[in-house]
Amino acid sequence: MSRFSTNSRSGFDPRRPQAIADVLDRTDAFRALRAGVEQMAAMQRDLNALLPDYLASNVEPGFLKDGVLALFAAHNALAARLRHLEPRLLADLQQRGWAVNALKIRVRPQSMKEPAPPKQARMSQAGASALHDLAESLEPSPLQEALARMAVRHQARAQKK
Template sequence: MSRFSPFSRSRAPQLLTEVLSRTDAFAPLRAGVEQMSAIRRDLDALLPDYLAASIEPGFIKDGKLALFAAHNALAARLRHLEPRLVADLQARGWALDGVRIRVRPQAVKDPVPPKQARMTPVGAAALQALSEHLEPSPLQAALAKMAARHTKR
């Protein structure tokens, strides 16, 4: 006899759309999720990468699309792009009158730890020898600089 209840068996992860399509009670939620993912795809296509990655779309309410920016500078940039963005979204079939831009700060990310890689003296000498045999080029300069940085220790 199993110590686990037959009702608590583990299941494989399921797509959100599959879970929401099981019953009609989730129909409004499913429509909202589909709308947000469609808006996300259109925003990714219309906005530059740095901007699209730092905003989150909200719902359309009273003809206004809510956009949440990661910080004030991105919100200001979005406000400059608002007329063109609204026109482009309208051309893609969205019934919008405007955009409502809000700032929603993202959690501060941990600083990147300093590199811990170290090169052996033999490796640094090999890089130095290679850089001396190459023609002057950006690669030759980079190898010489790397070799010099690791021979100082």
């Protein structure tokens, strides 16, 4: 006999996939966890609405304890900017119904993003020739000089291959 009864009144069957909301509603501990997760998601939505885009994408809400909300910024410059906005942000959060009396702004560095790979695009010999012809057809100007330099550079690369 299985330790999980498939004939239980709750309809729980461990062999079938369960919605995460159903799993989190199963016990009191999970209900509290779900409420905390929903509160954090609501706080994140409000912060995204209240902060400028460059800040919203780099600020995460932390814990809310005794009326003090911890906010984590990606680096010191963003934390300094957030401190400048603190009085207005605090008032806006209170206006939206959050029981926040103070903000505690901390820096939590985010993991380094991988650098962009070097460009791999190459111009064909025909493209370099067309660019050279275009540069030759223009009157002397900064654009004409830039196109001529680009054509020479790409013709040299195409001939090396």
